[in-house]
Amino acid sequence: MYSTSYHRASSVADAVKLLEEADDGKLLSGGMTLIPAMKTRLAAPSDLVDLRHIPELKGIAIEGGSVTIGAATPHYDVASNAQLARICPAITHLAGHIGDPHVRHMGTIGGSISNNDPSADYPAAMLALDATIVTNQRSLSAAEFFTGLFETAMEEREIVTAVTFSAPEKAGYSKFPNPASRYAMTGVFVAKNGGEVRVAVTGAGDNGVFRSAELEEVLSRNFDVSVLAGIRLPSDDLMSDLHATAEYRANLIVVMAKRAVAAANS
Amino acid sequence: MSEVTIVVNGQSVTASVEDRTLLVNFLRDHVGLTGTHIGCDTSQCGACVVHMDGRSVKSCSILAAQASGSEIRTVEGLADGDRLHAVQIAFKQNHGLQCGFCTPGMMMAAADMIRRHPEGLDEETVRAELEGNICRCTGYQNIVKAILAASKEMSRAGKAQAA
Numbered sequence: 001m002y003s004t005s006y007h008r009a010s011s012v013a014d015a016v017k018l019l020e021e022a023d024d025g026k027l028l029s030g031g032m033t034l035i036p037a038m039k040t041r042l043a044a045p046s047d048l049v050d051l052r053h054i055p056e057l058k059g060i061a062i063e064g065g066s067v068t069i070g071a072a073t074p075h076y077d078v079a080s081n082a083q084l085a086r087i088c089p090a091i092t093h094l095a096g097h098i099g100d101p102h103v104r105h106m107g108t109i110g111g112s113i114s115n116n117d118p119s120a121d122y123p124a125a126m127l128a129l130d131a132t133i134v135t136n137q138r139s140l141s142a143a144e145f146f147t148g149l150f151e152t153a154m155e156e157r158e159i160v161t162a163v164t165f166s167a168p169e170k171a172g173y174s175k176f177p178n179p180a181s182r183y184a185m186t187g188v189f190v191a192k193n194g195g196e197v198r199v200a201v202t203g204a205g206d207n208g209v210f211r212s213a214e215l216e217e218v219l220s221r222n223f224d225v226s227v228l229a230g231i232r233l234p235s236d237d238l239m240s241d242l243h244a245t246a247e248y249r250a251n252l253i254v255v256m257a258k259r260a261v262a263a264a265n266s
Numbered sequence: 267m268s269e270v271t272i273v274v275n276g277q278s279v280t281a282s283v284e285d286r287t288l289l290v291n292f293l294r295d296h297v298g299l300t301g302t303h304i305g306c307d308t309s310q311c312g313a314c315v316v317h318m319d320g321r322s323v324k325s326c327s328i329l330a331a332q333a334s335g336s337e338i339r340t341v342e343g344l345a346d347g348d349r350l351h352a353v354q355i356a357f358k359q360n361h362g363l364q365c366g367f368c369t370p371g372m373m374m375a376a377a378d379m380i381r382r383h384p385e386g387l388d389e390e391t392v393r394a395e396l397e398g399n400i401c402r403c404t405g406y407q408n409i410v411k412a413i414l415a416a417s418k419e420m421s422r423a424g425k426a427q428a429a
Contacts, residue, residue, distance in 0.1 A: 076321070
């Protein structure tokens with residue numbers, strides 16, 4: 001790891017100030033992606049601004065069907081929240097399958113979505129749940145927030161403070177984890193609200209998380225696994241890498257969608 | 267440089283370290299506790315697992331500066347003097363190790379999962395919970411057996427939550 005300077009922010013305003021003072025500063029939350037990237041020298045920020053000790057960024061608030069998750073809330077806290085599991089079990093299931101138990105104790109939802117790894121789990125949930133991403137400057141829809149591979153609409157000195165969403169009538173998530181990294185080789189999150197069905201796919205698109213119009217159309221007519229039988233999706237715009245070809249991922253999307261719908265209906 | 271103060275196995279330790287110092291290096295090089303191992307450079311193997319404020323974490327992926335102000339428990343802090351922890355006894359009795367390199371991380375992961383599952387564990391859960399710990403010798407069979415035995419013993423003794 002190259003040399004760096006560590007700063008612990010006491011508030012969001014303090015974090016912004018510390019970032020402004022830094023030459024090439026980066027926000028640090030759980031650090032489960034950033035620290036390993038720094039160890040291999042893929043990232044070399046001059047300064048790290050730690051958000052993990054800012055009280056207002058932590059915790060889960062539920063009012064009726066409305067859910068707010070603070071950006072610095074670790075995956076474990078999301079996974080183990082009984083109230084959240086009752087109204088949106090898909091999101092607790094998703095959080096409980098990120099990385100491994102030790103990673104889930106550190107990694108945070110704000111860190112995950114800000115990094116927007118094309119194989120991360122949370123972006124699919126945010127997009128399918130039509131979540132709002134709240135920053136220290138504004139609120140954005142998930143569709144506006146995720147702009148491409150490791151890219152978001154975030155400006156300099158903008159910090160994600162929370163995500164909010166309404167618990168859907170039904171939702172499910174299923175992923176095919178890479179056997180070594182546990183990242184999704186393809187993951188599908190489905191959410192149903194009345195006649196509207198949203199299907200978001202992670203781990204497969206060559207421009208990051210995306211919605212599948214084809215699957216949304218058939219599932220909004222009948223939210224049942226049976227309607228996915230025999231569906232073949234095009235492999236254009238899907239990733240090909242050493243783990244899987246674009247064609248294989250196209251097939252995985254349908255398979256994961258079937259499992260996600262089955263989970264949502266169970 | 268950062269002045270870092272961490273309570274390690276009940277003893278407060280203060281040291282001035284480079285900001286880039288990883289917690290695992292702090293424990294091994296500054297505190298002299300070499301039970302916590304470094305088995306990979308990719309955050310995957312889990313040989314470095316310790317407990318930070320009561321939760322299992324990978325000390326190779328956390329800066330010592332991030333951990334400043336926290337309480338850390340390492341494998342050296344499992345036993346109570348000469349009395350081995352139930353997890354250590356179970357690993358010994360069930361031959362839950364061969365070369366022993368992954369064992370400190372395995373035992374810290376085991377104690378953490380037993381704490382989170384006071385209702386008890388089954389084989390499937392133990393295997394899923396070991397996602398973040400790699401063993402190259404045992405094929406996991408005896409590690410799983412050891413954790414199940416420790417979990418049983420600790421819930422019998424009413425100690426699961428205090429793991």
